[in-house]
Amino acid sequence: MAGVPHLQELHNKFSDKGFAIVAVSKEDAGTIESKLIKAKEVTYGVVKADIGSIYQTRGIPHCWVLDADGKCIFEGHPSSVTEQSVEEWTKDIAPTKVDRELAKDLKNGVKAFEAGELGKALAEAKEAQASEDELVKTDGAYLESLVKKHVDMYTGKMESAKKSGDLVKLGKTLEEASEKFKGSEQGDKWKDELKELEKSDAYKDTTKAADELEKIRDKLEDMRPSSARKKLEKIAEKYPDTPAGKEAAELAKRYNE
Amino acid sequence: MKVLGSLAIALLTAMVFASSLSAVAPGDQGPNFKFDKSWNIEEGVTELDQYRGKIVMIEAWATW
Structure with missing residues (x-):
């Protein structure tokens, strides 16, 4: 303590x-x-x-x-x-606050950034860079660099979800990222990617498996071991290639009498 | 003497056991864990993996 x-x-x-x-x-x-x-x-x-x-x-x-x-x-x-x-x-980590005073013209951009409205912040930062005022220009570039750290962070999260085959995580990340970058090209790109993902059978299976496992997870301890095992094995058999299916197979082993 | 002896054995066993455990060390991937309950944590965050993208300091502590 x-x-x-x-x-x-x-x-x-x-x-x-x-x-x-x-x-x-x-x-x-x-x-x-x-x-x-x-x-x-x-x-x-x-x-x-x-x-x-x-x-x-x-x-x-x-x-x-x-x-x-x-x-x-x-x-x-x-x-x-x-x-x-x-x-x-933390020097390369995406910040949630702007750590120095920026030119007045960027007031809305800073406000949007700190509210997590990154699409809007990006638009304001780009507009500022078209200014004739050198200070506004520099500060616009600085704000854009902060937004870019968030782009990198989301891209990294998506890459790691893809690598591990966790489509639920990928979907959630795409949803969050496209929402935060709403109104920007980057946001539209992620939104399209999410739509494509949602159409795929692999994604449907992954989310269904996760839902089914979540539904019974809390009840497992109260079930008879044999029925807990059966329920888990059913999920594992139905969705063998999904993270939740694999987890169900692992959990089922605990209920071997 | 007998008590001391069994104490020594217990201690030795504990030491051997502790050194055979694999602790998370720099370079390892930090294993995920779920939170049974949380305070001062953003709503919807229920497991460690949700901290990806940030630097996270996991501190093991106790009130005693």
């Missing part, structure tokens, strides 16, 4: 710059809520989960830092995560 102020400070300084803290404890919700959330008034992310079997540690507190692709880039004591290191890690 001694590390709380340090984490809170990192959160205050970098949460707008694409840096997030997920503080994990397996203790019961009431304890977490009274001893950390209320007593220390933390505003960084806190979750209840048991990660002991996946993120092994010989001491607490301990932390891992993952990059934009989910790769571990640091492991150690939280106090060794300095502001300088976070600065370095």
Whole structure:
């Protein structure tokens, strides 16, 4: 608990710059809520989960830092995560706030950017670059460069979803990205891609499998093991090539009597 | 003495066990996990994988 102020400070300084803290404890919700959330008034992310079997540690507190692709880039004591290191890690990450004062002409663009209306922000940034005023021009280019980081981030997410064959994730990312970039060429492109994806049989299977698994997931524990296994095996057989189908096959093994 | 002996064995077993576990280290892909409950987390975010695109610091902590 001694590390709380340090984490809170990192959160205050970098949460707008694409840096997030997920503080994990397996203790019961009431304890977490009274001893950390209320007593220390933390505003960084806190979750209840048991990660002991996946993120092994010989001491607490301990932390891992993952990059934009989910790769571990640091492991150690939280106090060794300095502001300088976070600065370095976040330098190419898509920010959600504009970190310096821009020319007045870009007021609407900055507002749109910070509201997550990236299509609109992009249009304003492009318009500003046609200005005769050098300052407006430069600031327009700067705002566009910030928007471009979001394009890169979404493109990266889509690539990784494609690579792992997770079409549900791909669909969700396309939906979110096209919504945020509404009114821009980039947004239209993603929207078309989403429409194409939704038409494909592979996508239909993937979403159906995910839906069916979600519907029974909470009820599995209350079922007789044999019927839980049967239900899971049915999903696995019906949709063998989907992530949810594979997960169902794995889960079914737990219910072997 | 007997107690001490079994304690030593338990300790040794624990040490061997701990060193055989594979911890997530730099260069590894960080495994996903779902949140049983969350505070100060954006609505709709229920698992670690949803942080792709950001730098995320996972901190294991406890109140004790």
